[in-house]
Amino acid sequence: MTSSAKRSCGDCTLCCKVMAIEALAKPVNAWCLHCRPGRGCMIYTARPAECAAFACLWLASDLLDERWKPNRSKLVLTTSEDGIEVRCDPGFPNAWRREPYASEIRAWAVEGESSNMTVVVIVDQRMILVTPDREFDLGIVGPDERIVRELEGTKVVGASVLKESELDDRASDPAPPA
Template identity: 45%
Template sequence: MESEEKPARQCGSCTLCCKVLGVAALDKPAGAWCRHCRPSQGCVIYDVRPQECRTFGCMWLANPSFPDELKPERSKLVFVLEAEGNRIVAYCDPGWPLAWKEAANYRMLKNMAIKSAEKGRQVIVSLREHYTAILPDRDVPLGMVKPGQRIVYREAGAGAARRLEPAVE
């Protein structure tokens, strides 16, 4: 019987995580290209890149079943699993601030929110360090999340009026 396992993915010409994510070891802020990145080509200090770069892999890269259309260089969204697997964060390229609202991306974010709500997992969009909670029935802007703060979801209402209420505490 043939294996149905999908082959591992490669970053190829994608370098978007080197822009949208911060790198503490380099004092590199989120949302700005790393000075060591050649966009669409790769890292010029690859052999000596920081440990956090070595261990990072976005959800598209790590999971061959993750929708192919969400490859970061195409979707302009870098999906990262955080909070011990309890939160999916889509880091939006600040050069394409409306990318998360584009029809195909938004539809997939909403589908993720519906499936994630059943598992108690959060789906969040991060744009210029401002967060938006994507819920099955609506989106809730949360603003910035400072160090020491956390995003929590609580259930409110009952029956048909039951819904999630996200907050930063």
């Protein structure tokens, strides 16, 4: 929890539930022991650096309106290396299917298809890759695993999960003989 120039978390504490905090060995989807839900962090001035540095997209960007405030939408948005991640409050696993969220998430997927950006919804640790016309439920993706998309042009026609080591092997494989 933190604050941006324009917004502050106020009565939202949802990231203190859905995010893992390595320094506290706090798993995902469990309230931090230092959180008073809806009130704030009880160790605010001594909170771990990763908490101090964290800002969800609603907090960091005024592109998302008040409906997207995490304790209202039940969705915490962050960026990833490849695009956007939408984490559902585990108490509201279908929050992302409600409006206006479902339409907006689909619109980002449409935009992402032309700009090579992924939109991933995370429900109970399951990762769902959302494309303009499909959803790929990829299950739990480990920290050493990556989502690999199969493309036809810019269209995503398949998705799988590979270990990073398998990706490295692929990258170092010699080119097949001509």
